[in-house]
Structures are given as structure tokens and as C-alpha cells.
Amino acid sequence: MGQLGVRMRYLAGRARRLSPANLSEFTEQVKRVSKAPAPVIVADMMWCAFRYDMGFRDYAVWDIRLLKARERKTWMTHPKSYRITKLLNSPDARDLVEDKPRFYRDFADEIRRDWIDLRTAQPAEIDAFLARHERVIAKPAQGFGGAGIDRIETSDIADAAAWRDTQIAKDQTLLEEVLVQHPELEALYPGSVNTIRLVTFLDKAGAFHVIAGVLRIGNGGVIDNFAGGGMFTMLDDRGVALYPGVDKKSNVFASHPVTGVQIAGLAVPMYDEAVAMVERLSRRLPQIPYMGWDIAITPKGPAVIEANHNSSVFQMKPTVSGVRTGLLQRYREATGLDL
Structure with a gap:
């Protein structure tokens, strides 16, 4: 599938998931830096989604309302990042x-922390792990974006077997020691x-x-x-x-x-x-x-x-940086894609 096909599929999925609450949130964000009325902001958001392949959150976070057309087209966007992932990964x-757990095993030499998978560990292994650490991080084995992560004091665990069952039910099955930064x-x-x-x-x-x-x-x-x-x-x-x-x-x-x-x-x-x-x-x-x-x-x-x-895209908003151009050219130079 070429870039156009990937783009259309992405936009269709975004349209299905569009929430009026999110649209309202993004509009209010834009109004902090722009005096434009809400209908104008929403219309411009829609235009940028079509013209520059830009997500609504991209538009709000990067102050796109304030930029000229020649500046807007320099910004990398999440839909374009998704295309790189689909086309090249x-x-x-x-x-x-x-x-x-698979990633931790494959790159054990670079993880540099103690960890255990509650789904496969034996009771004695879990007891020993909890005894080694005063606090641990519990997270989903398949999670992303920081969702479902808690820090747990191991002294609060009275019954390790019952606690393990609760963790599995919550899908927080990956335990790690808390890294010292x-x-x-x-x-x-x-x-x-x-x-x-x-x-x-x-x-x-x-x-x-x-x-x-x-x-x-x-x-x-x-x-x-x-x-x-x-x-x-x-x-x-x-x-x-x-x-x-x-x-x-x-x-x-x-x-x-x-x-x-x-x-x-x-x-x-x-x-x-x-x-x-x-x-x-x-x-x-x-x-x-x-x-x-x-x-x-x-x-x-x-x-x-x-x-x-599928990495998120990070760029600094112009009202903070004073820079009105984005990082699209760096992505083009690295990937060779005409995004």
C-alpha cells in the first residue's frame, strides 16, 4: 500500500474515533493563543487535516493557527509519522x-534493572523478587503511553499469592525494580x-x-x-x-x-x-x-x-520557542520519503 492508501486509512480511522469532547478541548487550547472564534478555529483545523495531513491535537499543541501557510507545511505530524511506520517498519x-517481557529478554544487557513476569513466575520467585525491593513498578506487559502504571510499596503486600491474582486481573503483570536516576x-x-x-x-x-x-x-x-x-x-x-x-x-x-x-x-x-x-x-x-x-x-x-x-512526534510550540518552523525536513532527510 502506498502513501495515499495509508493516509486515507488513517484519516478514516481518526474520523470514526473523533470525539466532540476532544474537539472542544483542542478548540479551547487554540483560543488561548488566538482571538479567532471557535467556528473559524474548527474550520481551519479541518483544512489543516486535509491540506497538511495534521491531527487536531497537532494543530492545537503546536500553535498552528498562528502560522502562515509556508510555515505550516514545515511541521511534522502524527499522521505522517504513522505513514513512516506503515511503509518502512x-x-x-x-x-x-x-x-x-520479550523485549526485556532480547535486550537483557541494556535493560539494567531487575524484573519479573507475574504470569509465568513461580511463587518462590515472586517472594524473592518482592523481598529484594522496597518498592516496584507494576505495568501491563503490552501497555504503551504510560497507561496502567503504578508504584507499589512491597511492605504493603500481606498475601503475595492473593496479590498476584489481583495484579493479573488488573493486567499489571510486569514488575520492575524502581530505577535510581x-x-x-x-x-x-x-x-x-x-x-x-x-x-x-x-x-x-x-x-x-x-x-x-x-x-x-x-x-x-x-x-x-x-x-x-x-x-x-x-x-x-x-x-x-x-x-x-x-x-x-x-x-x-x-x-x-x-x-x-x-x-x-x-x-x-x-x-x-x-x-x-x-x-x-x-x-x-x-x-x-x-x-x-x-x-x-x-x-x-x-x-x-x-x-x-510508532513514535510520537515532538516539536516545541512557537509561542514558547520563538521558532515558527517544524521538523519535517529532518524526517525527510533521514527517511528519504516525500512526506
Whole structure:
């Protein structure tokens, strides 16, 4: 299936799932930066979906209403990212990376944390795992986007067998030790492990491309995901934060509201080591050239959290960055696709 076919299928699926509540939420976001009336915003949103292959959330989050046509066409979008995944990644990509126990086994040398699968572990193994850790992270074995993740104090577990049954019923069957993050990232926000997302592409000639680097920061919760209440900022090619943080609702944070640490200018420790790790991992999965990697930085070095075969797109809104052009050209140069 060519690009047009993939695009039409994606748009049809989006249309079926369109929620009036989401449309209203996005419109209100746009109205924060634009004086245009709601009908004009909705009409422009629809036009951009058709003309620039742009999701409604893309339009709202990236201040597209404020941009001229020549600027709008420079922005990468989630529908275009989906096309890259469908056209260039293996059909087996989801099973290879989003089945977390399988991924953890295949890349045990880069996981750098203790973990156990409650579905297959023996009672004695579970007891020993819980005894080794004061707190653990529980997550779905097939989850994504930070959904269904809890941090559990093991001292609260009175009956391990009954607790295991409850976890399986909740589909929280993957247990991991809580990673200790690098002190500089701990100072930024200690309530979650603050990770970096590297959006990468391994081309047919074997050249490795880092298309985008992102620092994801928790804010009040145990995860740093944008969809789960966290914030993000873009990184330069040296791993230095370029801008303040922004959350899903377009709130902007020059410094972290919990710790007061300034975000722009913060240098991610061991960034070059993280990029080198991701390149090694990418070369072990050449059938999935387009990937979004989530990496934690521990005091001993980077550790891979997970891989996403259909990466989200990260760009900074112009009202924060002052930059009115997006990253589409970087995606074109890396993938060779005329997106």
C-alpha cells in the first residue's frame, strides 16, 4: 500500500474515533493563543487535516493557527509519522518491541534493572523478587503511553499469592525494580524517573540518524509521559534543553513547579552514551528502522526503558520557542520519503 492508501486509512480511522469532547478541548487550547472564534478555529483545523495531513491535537499543541501557510507545511505530524511506520517498519515490529517481557529478554544487557513476569513466575520467585525491593513498578506487559502504571510499596503486600491474582486481573503483570536516576535528573524532579525520548532512523545504507531528542519530565505523578501529566522540552544535538517545559494542556514551565529547577539550559548527563546505546540497539533491529526509544539515565549509565515502533512526534510550540518552523525536513532527510 502506498502513501495515499495509508493516509486515507488513517484519516478514516481518526474520523470514526473523533470525539466532540476532544474537539472542544483542542478548540479551547487554540483560543488561548488566538482571538479567532471557535467556528473559524474548527474550520481551519479541518483544512489543516486535509491540506497538511495534521491531527487536531497537532494543530492545537503546536500553535498552528498562528502560522502562515509556508510555515505550516514545515511541521511534522502524527499522521505522517504513522505513514513512516506503515511503509518502512516490519509488520512484526509491534511484537518485537511492545511485548515487554520479550523485549526485556532480547535486550537483557541494556535493560539494567531487575524484573519479573507475574504470569509465568513461580511463587518462590515472586517472594524473592518482592523481598529484594522496597518498592516496584507494576505495568501491563503490552501497555504503551504510560497507561496502567503504578508504584507499589512491597511492605504493603500481606498475601503475595492473593496479590498476584489481583495484579493479573488488573493486567499489571510486569514488575520492575524502581530505577535510581542520575542525581542531576533526580534534582529536576524526584517523583518519577525523567527519561529521554530519541526518535531515530536507520537508513538502508546503514547510516544512523537522531531525528529528535526530547527530555520528558514528571510533574506530580510517578511517570513522566506527556499523556500522563508530565511535560517535555526539546534537546539540541548535545543533549541540552532548548526551551521551558510544556505539558499536554499547553501549560508552560520555565522552572519545575515542584523543585524550582530551571529547565531551559539543563544538560542531560551521559547523553552521548545514551545515543550510542540507541544506535547499538537500532542495529540489532534493522527490520524496524524508525523508532522512538525511551532511555533512563542512571548513575552507572543509560538504561533502555522501552522502544516504540510508532513514535510520537515532538516539536516545541512557537509561542514558547520563538521558532515558527517544524521538523519535517529532518524526517525527510533521514527517511528519504516525500512526506
